[in-house]
Structures are given as C-alpha cells and as structure tokens.
Amino acid sequence: MIGHSAKIPLPSLKRLPGYVHFLRSLKCEGVATVSTTAIGRALRLDPTQVRKDLACTGAEGRPRVGYRVDDLIVVLEEFLGWRNVSEAFLVGAGHLGSALLGYEGLRNHGLDVIAAFDSHPAKVGQDVHGVKVLDIERLPGLARRMGVHIGVLTVPVDAAQEVAERMVEGGILSIWNFAPVSLQLPEKIFVQNGELYAQLAVLLRRTEEAVSRKTPSTPEVA
C-alpha cells in the first residue's frame, strides 16, 4: 500500500532508496537522530532538496533535533512499499534471469519474485535459486489467479514483445524490461526499462575513449 497521499516528483522518488541505505548504515552505527544537513553531506545533495524529498513522504523532523533515524527508516520504507513486499513473476530463466533470481537484495527493496517462467522445455521444472521455473503458457492464468501485477522480463530481444503481451493478458500492470527493445503496450501499462546493456555499451565506449585519449586520433561519443 502507498504510505502517504502526497504527490512526489520522480527525481525525489528516485533519491529515496539512497536515503534508506544511508539511514540503515547510521542505525547500524547506533546513531539515533540525523539532520538533513548530515544526510546531504553524506549523499552529496543539497540539504534543502533532502528536506523537500523527505517532506513528500510525510516524514516529520524536529527543529534542531532533526529526524529520528528509526522512525525515518519506517516512514521511507513504507512509502517505497518495501514493508509490504510486492509479488512478481519473472520470464526468461537465462543468464540474466537467473542472476536476478539469485539477487537476494530485490526482496529487501520490495520485490519478491515468486515464480519464474520459460518456454524452453529443458528449463521448465527446474529450480533456480529456490524459485520454480514454470511453462510460460501458465503465466496469464496464474497471474490472474494470484493477483500478481509485476512482471520482470529477461527474455531474448525477439521474444520480448510477445511475452510482454502475455503478461498484460494476465493482468500484469508493470513490467521491468531488461530486453533491449522498446515494447509497444497499452498506455495503462507501465514499462521500466532496465537499460543494462545500454549502460554497459556507454561504459565500455567511454572507457575506450579515455584509454585512447593519449593518441590524438581518438573518436568521441557526440
């Protein structure tokens, strides 16, 4: 459930996980209260921005004292939906899908992948990091029956559109798409692109440029 009814700007929402990570580390160190100035210094953000971001979540600090670390963690985690973990289906139990299934951090960040799907007979029936791989044909029915609203898409690029449509058929509302293709889906469906390969392509290119900057004939990304 959404913890607070305020509108929150997208950049603010994207900064919230960083705050929680930092607050958890403070908690481990036994720190009881924290100011927006201290948060800003640690995360290299303007304290006024931090204050605004936190205000969107309904968190309340006290003048001179700041925020109680424990309370602030709870407010932010509730706002982010990390305290009521959302269930998700993952499709594509290949290299990336398996890595994501093995990444225990997802659950701490609100996402619980409860089943995986694949079309390959050799993969169906297997157990990947404790998650059962089912036949893709069963996805729409199971998603409807179990009320699963999130799909994680880690299939090859040429299968992505078709699988996404199966997800939508099953009532899935949001897709985390790791296939490097732009999906065409009804407007009400939210697609978050993973951009892993795009990030990697830019990273490698920039590195090559930096390495070859010693020679004068270096190409650059425009």
Added chain:
Amino acid sequence: MIGHSAKIPLPSLKRLPGYVHFLRSLKCEGVATVSTTAIGRALRLDPTQVRKDLACTGAEGRPRVGYRVDDLIVVLEEFLGWRNVSEAFLVGAGHLGSALLGYEGLRNHGLDVIAAFDSHPAKVGQDVHGVKVLDIERLPGLARRMGVHIGVLTVPVDAAQEVAERMVEGGILSIWNFAPVSLQLPEKIFVQNGELYAQLAVLLRRTEEAVSRKTPSTPEVA
C-alpha cells in the same frame, strides 16, 4: 579497441546492443541478409533511424539486398568492444556483487570481471562464481599493475565514495556505480549509474498507483 572513428550520438550507441541481440536471433534462424525496414519493424524503430545508427558504426548495406547478417554482427560487436573484452574489477561481494559475478551475460557484452574485492575479512579469500575475492587494500596496486580501467561498484552507500576514490587512485577511468549515491570524482572519470534501486522504486510506486486506481483517492507520481 574502438572499431570505427565516427562520432556516434548517445541514443544511437544505446540502441546498438538491441540490434546485435536481434541479429544474433536472425543468425540462429539461418537468415542471411536483413534490411533496415525489417530491423525497424522487429525493434519498433523508424527504419531511417536504424539506417543512421548503423552508418555511425561504418556498417555498409547494399541497395535492395540490405546487410549481410554475419558481417553486420561483426561490425557492431567490434564497434561495441564486445570482441575485445574489457577487464574490470568489482568491489563489494555482497548480494548484488555476487549476482553480477554470477551473470555470465556480462562477458558476452564486453565486460570481464577478473577479480572482486571486499573489506570484510569473512569475504576475502572466497570464491564467488569462479572469481576470487581479494582485500580491498590491494585494489589500487593491482589495477595499476594489470592496467584495469573499469570498476564495478556494488558496496553499501556509505562506503561508495571512499571506494570510488581508491579505484581512481589505481588508475581506473570508468565506474559502473550501483550504490544509490552520486559520486564526486575528478571530471575525467566517467561514472555510469546503475540506477537499479531507483528503477525499482519507480516500478513499485507506479504499480501501487495502478492497483489503487480503482479507489478515487489515489496519489500519483507528479
């Protein structure tokens, strides 16, 4: 090495991995040639855009025939640096770091993580998916000696800045940063943020909004 000396716009560069994925699937199906129209249709892109993107890489198609699939894969993979895999060091052998070390797809996309580092004594000396975990103290010296230029950062948020500085000390030029914090580093260092947690935060929020759209008092991301 960079395969071609043309400037390439960032959005074009980001689309290249998708082309390679699609071309590989064509190759598997035994398709010998492909047109920009066919690529555009499959990946839902404007064919003119596809033609421009491919031109940046030096790939040459022939009128009416299109591109030879085999040749185009080679040109794009060389351009992306996937044929001369770049070596990288990863720091932070926790959940996310381990998942990335276990993700075999990185190597197919040009990145070979040859060693991992951690500050935790319990982790140092371990073997994670075939990669040795070394003491973080050894990173700067080893990076210099081995000429490693890429660092993958998967440490907790409060350690990220310090570890990034150690990377730079070791001559690392590019950092793939998965910690939800903005790093402050010399301008010449390229930082690609992984944005995993930010993506997930947006995904969960949008899903909650969509689910609760049935009730009239629904908050929305601004």
